[in-house]
Amino acid sequence: MKKDNPTKKQNPITDLLRMDRIPHIWCPGCGIGTVLTSFAEALRKSEIDLDKVAVLSGIGCTGRVAGYVKMDSIHTTHGRAVPVATGVKLANPEMKVVVFSGDGDISGIGGNHFIHAARRNMDIMIICVNNFNYAMTGGQVAATTPKGANASTAPYGNFEYSFNLPYLAEASGATYVARWTALHLRRVTKSIQEALGKRGFSFIEVITPCVTLYARRNRLGDGLNLLKYYHEKSEIQHGADTRTVDISYQGKLIVGKFVDIDKPTFLDCMNEHLGKVLGDKYQPYGVNND
Amino acid sequence: MVHFGNLKPKKGKIHIEKDMCKGCAFCVEYCPKDVLELSEEFNVKGYHPPVVIKEDDCLYCQLCETICPEFAIFVTLKEEEEEGEKGESRP
Numbered sequence: 001m002k003k004d005n006p007t008k009k010q011n012p013i014t015d016l017l018r019m020d021r022i023p024h025i026w027c028p029g030c031g032i033g034t035v036l037t038s039f040a041e042a043l044r045k046s047e048i049d050l051d052k053v054a055v056l057s058g059i060g061c062t063g064r065v066a067g068y069v070k071m072d073s074i075h076t077t078h079g080r081a082v083p084v085a086t087g088v089k090l091a092n093p094e095m096k097v098v099v100f101s102g103d104g105d106i107s108g109i110g111g112n113h114f115i116h117a118a119r120r121n122m123d124i125m126i127i128c129v130n131n132f133n134y135a136m137t138g139g140q141v142a143a144t145t146p147k148g149a150n151a152s153t154a155p156y157g158n159f160e161y162s163f164n165l166p167y168l169a170e171a172s173g174a175t176y177v178a179r180w181t182a183l184h185l186r187r188v189t190k191s192i193q194e195a196l197g198k199r200g201f202s203f204i205e206v207i208t209p210c211v212t213l214y215a216r217r218n219r220l221g222d223g224l225n226l227l228k229y230y231h232e233k234s235e236i237q238h239g240a241d242t243r244t245v246d247i248s249y250q251g252k253l254i255v256g257k258f259v260d261i262d263k264p265t266f267l268d269c270m271n272e273h274l275g276k277v278l279g280d281k282y283q284p285y286g287v288n289n290d
Numbered sequence: 291m292v293h294f295g296n297l298k299p300k301k302g303k304i305h306i307e308k309d310m311c312k313g314c315a316f317c318v319e320y321c322p323k324d325v326l327e328l329s330e331e332f333n334v335k336g337y338h339p340p341v342v343i344k345e346d347d348c349l350y351c352q353l354c355e356t357i358c359p360e361f362a363i364f365v366t367l368k369e370e371e372e373e374g375e376k377g378e379s380r381p
Contacts, residue, residue, distance in 0.1 A: 009305060011355070011364040026359065028312035028337065033359025041356060183320075185356045223314050 016040045016050075018070050025064060029223025031182030031208030032062050035129055036069075038185050039100070042192035053096045054088050056081045058105035061136045061210075062129040065100040079110030082117045085124045093267060093286030096125070096196060103130040103205075107163050108143040118172035118201045123265045125195045125202040128165060131210035139213030148249040150217045165205045167242040170259050175200035177242065177259035181230040182208040184255060191257065200265050207253065220250070301368040302350030304342050310362035313337030317354035317363055323347040326354065 017040075026032050043053065050071050057066040059078040066073040072095075076084045085097045099106070106114050106128045117124065132149065134140040139152040143163045150157055166177045176198055178191045188206055195202035209215060209226035220226060234253040237245075245254040264272070271284040304325065311333055318326045318340050325348045329341040340363070342348075348365065355364045 009364075009366055011305075011307070011361055013361050013364075017361065022361065023310055023312075024360075029314040029316075030359055033361065034316070034357055037356050037358065037361065183357075185353070189356070224316065224319055227316065227319070 027212045029211035034182045038188040042189045057101045060102040062102035082113040099126045103144040104134040104142040115172040118174045120266045146249040164246045169203040170242045174203045176202035178257040179205040183230045300350040302348040302365040303368045307362045308333045308339040311339035316357045
């Protein structure tokens with residue numbers, strides 16, 4: 001391999017990646033790298049202190065992100081990225097905690113953790129990379145696989161209803177809900193920037209192509225064909241009713257920023273309540289007194 | 291052609307790390323100016339990396355840099371070279 005040449009120009013993202021682990025393991029045509037680049041760009045644009053950012057992920061293709069970013073990061077067990085993020089946030093309320101994980105990890109295995117973190121309005125941000133199946137383990141049916149799609153555990157097609165993640169997040173109490181596809185890179189960047197500057201539970205779903213499993217089993221072509229499908233079938237509807245944004249197999253994709261509200265977070269509620277009940281005995285936790 | 295006073299479009303220089311490319315062709319397809327093309331040659335992994343075919347058309351939009359899932363391509367701003375237009379100064 002080439003030695004680092006200080007005079008040679010480098011990709012600006014290399015400052016944010018553990019380059020000894022790159023090239024990554026994602027397949028050619030996979031969109032997770034695009035989402036990671038958007039995330040890195042959002043971090044750069046928002047000029048946030050990188051020592052105050054923690055990236056957490058669970059298991060899966062997207063779960064590899066925690067190993068690739070050069071920040072505080074934890075690669076947790078399957079589905080448990082959200083509770084660990086809750087712990088990180090409560091242990092050090094100054095941290096900006098980002099959960100970067102897949103749909104199987106967040107809505108399937110860790111679905112309960114997800115809805116409860118949203119219910120408590122924990123001040124964390126979730127980037128859910130949705131590729132419609134459990135890709136790392138061989139393309140099994142996930143909670144987000146659309147009806148009619150083929151998967152390795154549904155050889156005659158999937159007949160289960162799928163999760164509508166923005167609706168689930170909003171109904172559980174998230175304060176920021178957006179959905180984009182991997183092709184909407186500038187909008188993903190902007191959305192992540194907005195969510196980084198926001199207090200409360202933010203949820204960004206990014207639909208990405210899974211070439212090796214989802215696309216191949218359904219004969220949808222390669223990554224480029226899927227990006228073209230996103231291009232043709234996605235429709236931006238900001239503020240759309242999340243009940244209407246369900247995804248059908250190769251159907252219309254309604255994307256946009258659906259929810260953006262302000263609400264006291266878990267720590268705000270705790271400080272307010274305990275301050276009221278205990279009076280002067282109680283010292284507010286996680287409040288900047290400088 | 292539209293003129294905006296002395297303002298000129300930005301020019302970018304594309305850098306490609308050929309051996310990191312996995313040949314997904316996202317950059318080639320979505321470059322708004324069709325600056326890139328898949329090459330005939332192979333890289334160490336056996337994929338066809340993109341090559342710059344219309345270098346002067348790059349407008350430094352950095353779309354290829356963001357869309358590349360392999361972090362294999364990036365764009366730097368080409369500084370204004372002395373092209374005999376020193377008399378024109380930007381307002």
